[in-house]
Amino acid sequence: MSVPTGRVWKFGDDVHGDDGIIEFAIIRDSFGKEFDEDALRAMCFRRLRPEFPAEVRPGDIVVGGRNFAHHNHVEVSVAMRASGIAVVVVESCDSGFLRRALNHGLPVMICPGIHGGVEDGQVISADPATGLVTLPDGGALRARPFSERMVQIWQAGGSIPLLEREFAARRATQAQGG
Amino acid sequence: MVVSMAAPQTIAQKIIAAHCGRDHVEVGEYVTVTPDYTACQELFWPGHKRNLERIGVDRIPRPDKAVMVIDHSTSAAMGSHHHETHRTLRDWCARQGIENFFGPGNGLRHLVLTERGFARPGTLIFSDEGNIASIGALGALNLPISTEVIVAIIQDGNWIAVPPSARITLTGRLGFGVTARDVIQTILRDCSPDGRLLQCCVEFDGPGLATLSLDDWQTLLASLFHSGAYTGIMTPDDRVLDYVRARDAGRPWQAVRADPGAVYMTELTYDLSAIAPMVTVPPDAHGAVPVEQAAGLHIDQATIGFCSNGRLDDLREAARLLRGRKVAPHVTLYVTPGSRGVYVEAAKEGILGDLAEAGATILAPGCTTCWGYQGVLNANEVLISTQQFNYQGRNGDRTSRVFLAGPAVVAASAIAGQIVDPRPMLAEAAR
Numbered sequence: 001m002s003v004p005t006g007r008v009w010k011f012g013d014d015v016h017g018d019d020g021i022i023e024f025a026i027i028r029d030s031f032g033k034e035f036d037e038d039a040l041r042a043m044c045f046r047r048l049r050p051e052f053p054a055e056v057r058p059g060d061i062v063v064g065g066r067n068f069a070h071h072n073h074v075e076v077s078v079a080m081r082a083s084g085i086a087v088v089v090v091e092s093c094d095s096g097f098l099r100r101a102l103n104h105g106l107p108v109m110i111c112p113g114i115h116g117g118v119e120d121g122q123v124i125s126a127d128p129a130t131g132l133v134t135l136p137d138g139g140a141l142r143a144r145p146f147s148e149r150m151v152q153i154w155q156a157g158g159s160i161p162l163l164e165r166e167f168a169a170r171r172a173t174q175a176q177g178g
Numbered sequence: 179m180v181v182s183m184a185a186p187q188t189i190a191q192k193i194i195a196a197h198c199g200r201d202h203v204e205v206g207e208y209v210t211v212t213p214d215y216t217a218c219q220e221l222f223w224p225g226h227k228r229n230l231e232r233i234g235v236d237r238i239p240r241p242d243k244a245v246m247v248i249d250h251s252t253s254a255a256m257g258s259h260h261h262e263t264h265r266t267l268r269d270w271c272a273r274q275g276i277e278n279f280f281g282p283g284n285g286l287r288h289l290v291l292t293e294r295g296f297a298r299p300g301t302l303i304f305s306d307e308g309n310i311a312s313i314g315a316l317g318a319l320n321l322p323i324s325t326e327v328i329v330a331i332i333q334d335g336n337w338i339a340v341p342p343s344a345r346i347t348l349t350g351r352l353g354f355g356v357t358a359r360d361v362i363q364t365i366l367r368d369c370s371p372d373g374r375l376l377q378c379c380v381e382f383d384g385p386g387l388a389t390l391s392l393d394d395w396q397t398l399l400a401s402l403f404h405s406g407a408y409t410g411i412m413t414p415d416d417r418v419l420d421y422v423r424a425r426d427a428g429r430p431w432q433a434v435r436a437d438p439g440a441v442y443m444t445e446l447t448y449d450l451s452a453i454a455p456m457v458t459v460p461p462d463a464h465g466a467v468p469v470e471q472a473a474g475l476h477i478d479q480a481t482i483g484f485c486s487n488g489r490l491d492d493l494r495e496a497a498r499l500l501r502g503r504k505v506a507p508h509v510t511l512y513v514t515p516g517s518r519g520v521y522v523e524a525a526k527e528g529i530l531g532d533l534a535e536a537g538a539t540i541l542a543p544g545c546t547t548c549w550g551y552q553g554v555l556n557a558n559e560v561l562i563s564t565q566q567f568n569y570q571g572r573n574g575d576r577t578s579r580v581f582l583a584g585p586a587v588v589a590a591s592a593i594a595g596q597i598v599d600p601r602p603m604l605a606e607a608a609r
Contacts, residue, residue: 150337
């Protein structure tokens, strides 16, 4: 998989997940149903950047400040993933957000210094596997690299697609008497 | 004699090491752990079921480790799809041979885990929510992994990054009319904005702990996650050991304490005697102010219960105020016991009768109003609650407002019809 390189949407500190990136009051009735990706795309970041749903492009990168996406249900991650966001790079966030996002195929990199290193609309690259973030001025920042398992989950598009592939391989081996 | 030169470890490090077959793990290290249990609620079950079918999982490897609890949609309502969830989850558990299935009315996963002997000192439990850190009161480590619980159930394990730890030392004793909820609200006020507890396992420690009940311990831990902390835990004392022995049914456990010299990212001390009754003002979970700053605000609804304050001590505190008094006519008061066990004990003590006589409505054990499933708010209405969240739209219309407080403040406010300091009423009740 090539290193994600894309245009930055830059957000500040303490961006609320459930009441900022998405809107809890709208998703609450749908818990347990298939994710309504059209609805999640339409609400993604609209409270903070009304133009986001219409203007976001596949491969764009979200940059956040401190404590990004706090108080997030899993729909927060699905909304960004469904909007085409390739990677999220933040100053800091809670562990739960990182896990939920990766579980749904969206890599989140914790990279102190990112917020001051890039402006909205500029292009950066960010590689979860190595932790290397390349800034518009050619400078580089280092995030903590993903583990091998995390890279596998990211590249498979989430935990469930990865397990689906691994179980299929196991069944194929068993069918061959292996 | 061989002297171990291993670096000192925190409680979280020790429990995690023991669950990945190691003596020692480093903070930040990625490891794969095998849990003692994985606790899962019903709300996202339809998605889990679709994923199980997609992957082609016919049998899970350890049905004895799954603890499946219907707590969010107790008494599935007309117009919702949750009754179907109850049926399919119940049927799937039966087919898998999962004995630890707890249907509607048994209560919250948090209390099912503690009251029924799953959470024991040194156990590692994957769960779907950060507030289940309340099981840390029994020395059990909650690792919240949201909808990824199904991955842990399928694999009998999952990856984790070993969290750093923080230590909060409690000294002194709570003053009259002050509760554990006021303590955690104060801690969130101080620690959330600068992120000093972010990603941490918070260990509570110090002589103040012995002055608090085990229900109080759970209240402190249940709301920690608002600070961005990953989980929390305490060193078991004799009360904990007695509580667990009465429930372990012969299942193994091992009390774990931190090594002297273990490294903490943050160390804080709170004097319990300096804490005052607090109210957390919307929309931030760290917006706590002394109650007098919110006093006088007209309220429409009041709710007591949940993983934060739905234990017996909380209902006792509410009853102390409501006994012999009436809820203001313009206020609706809902009380939700955290579990069937709490419900039964509260009934035996006469608490439920006192609350009902005062005008409270007792709901079935579960999450009920906390996520807006019941008690939905209209535009501009005001709720004061012991629930977990106060952001806009949590309980209904986005213009409604949710103020958070402990059971004493909520009960006194329900009586007064406006937010009040509970201490004058409590003093009167004590006379």
